[in-house]
Amino acid sequence: MHYGPQRLGRQLSAIAGKALGKHGLAFGALLADWASIVGSRLADQTSPLKLVFPKGKREEAVLHLRVTSPAALLIQHEEPLILERINAFMGWRAVARLKLVHGAPVLKTRSYVPPRPKRLTPEQEQALAAKTSTVEDPELRASLERLGRAVEGDPRRGEGLEAPGPQRL
Numbered sequence: 001m002h003y004g005p006q007r008l009g010r011q012l013s014a015i016a017g018k019a020l021g022k023h024g025l026a027f028g029a030l031l032a033d034w035a036s037i038v039g040s041r042l043a044d045q046t047s048p049l050k051l052v053f054p055k056g057k058r059e060e061a062v063l064h065l066r067v068t069s070p071a072a073l074l075i076q077h078e079e080p081l082i083l084e085r086i087n088a089f090m091g092w093r094a095v096a097r098l099k100l101v102h103g104a105p106v107l108k109t110r111s112y113v114p115p116r117p118k119r120l121t122p123e124q125e126q127a128l129a130a131k132t133s134t135v136e137d138p139e140l141r142a143s144l145e146r147l148g149r150a151v152e153g154d155p156r157r158g159e160g161l162e163a164p165g166p167q168r169l
Helices: 008-021 023-031 034-038 068-079 079-090 122-132 138-152
Strands: 046-052 061-067 095-100
Touching: 023 034, 023 061, 023 079, 023 138, 034 046, 034 079, 061 068, 068 079, 068 095, 122 138
Parallel strands: 061 095
Antiparallel strands: 046 061
């Protein structure tokens, strides 16, 4: 048994393998990249449930998909294309057919998009320039000004909130 530092990839593979089952890495890859495999239009109406391989084989699996009722007909019509995309993504003929299960797809989380910073007023720009005017190094001064603009322009920052000044003991 090894008690020192270990590669994170080795640990993640072991955990994912236990969590996702015998063919967990293949299914995990499908889950992670489902939208890029089938496109956002189909990904919004479908979600992979499980990948079932025949006993003792690594190909010709059945992919169980949860689909909305309106999308079921479209999925059936486009099944050959979807299978082609899945197998191209996997790198071998992993999936032979789809099994559709009617229901609402699992909710997908959207990636976080930070709010755009507000533009500083001329007064705020002057105050920022005054605060950084004593810094002699031009690169450091420019970096501090960018940081100041990011902090002052943060839309989550409430009006009248000021950063605490130096504390006197």
